[in-house]
Amino acid sequence: DVKVTQSSRYLVxxxxxxxxxxxxxxxxxxxxxxxxxxxxxxxxxxxFSYDVKMKxxxxxxxxxxxxxxxxxxxxxILESASTNQTSMYLCASIRxxxxxxxxxxFGPGTRLTVL
Amino acid sequence: LAKTTQPISMDSYEGQEVNITCSHNNIxxxxxxxxxxxxxxxxxxxxxxxxxxxxxxxxxxxxxxxxRKSSTLSLPRVSLSDTAVYYCLVGAGGFxxxxxxxxxxxxxx
Numbered sequence: 001d002v003k004v005t006q007s008s009r010y011l012v013x014x015x016x017x018x019x020x021x022x023x024x025x026x027x028x029x030x031x032x033x034x035x036x037x038x039x040x041x042x043x044x045x046x047x048f049s050y051d052v053k054m055k056x057x058x059x060x061x062x063x064x065x066x067x068x069x070x071x072x073x074x075x076x077i078l079e080s081a082s083t084n085q086t087s088m089y090l091c092a093s094i095r096x097x098x099x100x101x102x103x104x105x106f107g108p109g110t111r112l113t114v115l
Numbered sequence: 116l117a118k119t120t121q122p123i124s125m126d127s128y129e130g131q132e133v134n135i136t137c138s139h140n141n142i143x144x145x146x147x148x149x150x151x152x153x154x155x156x157x158x159x160x161x162x163x164x165x166x167x168x169x170x171x172x173x174x175x176x177x178x179x180x181x182x183r184k185s186s187t188l189s190l191p192r193v194s195l196s197d198t199a200v201y202y203c204l205v206g207a208g209g210f211x212x213x214x215x216x217x218x219x220x221x222x223x224x
Binding site: 004035040041042043044045090091092103104105106107108109111 | 149151156157158159160161164202213214215216217
């Protein structure tokens with residue numbers, strides 16, 4: 001059974017703190033994604049990675065960075081957390097395959113609150 | 116990337132068939148149509164995918180007309196546990212996909 005896990009379900013941080021969100025997948029997928037989800041806005045893509053040490057900006061990368069040192073792990077970093085980064089963060093992965101759209105497998109999400 | 120438009124919310128009763136329509140006027144030739152389901156406090160889960168005509172699996176059916184400018188997700192005989200947000204996505208390759216606000220389905224007893 002495929003699995004994407006995230007390091008925390010709930011996290012509370014203070015403004016200005018550096019925050020690390022970890023995502024691990026056990027499916028040997030090449031591609032991994034970080035989204036944030038806010039009420040009424042759906043999921044918005046922050047960053048994605050198509051290979052180890054490779055990354056691409058999504059639609060809202062400002063205030064975030066990512067790290068992909070190993071194939072199975074994709075980290076999202078908030079260098080200096082701000083209150084407007086309070087959100088649900090979702091990690092996903094898909095296998096690299098040409099042709100049809102590929103099913104994304106999502107983790108359970110991390111609800112981050114920045115005070 | 117093709118933009119999608121779907122209703123913000125829908126209500127239904129247990130046992131009814133629910134049809135959620137998504138419009139995607141700018142769909143490209145190599146785009147597929149995919150639907151996800153999301154329960155509260157969980158990540159989205161793949162339901163069904165299609166390219167044209169009709170696709171059916173154990174969960175839902177997907178109807179796509181010949182012009183592919185819209186699609187309809189059909190959930191037969193919904194139950195309370197089908198209360199969720201349903202997302203329609205259009206794209207190919209999966210690298211940059213757009214999840215809109217989705218359709219919030221509320222199933223009542």
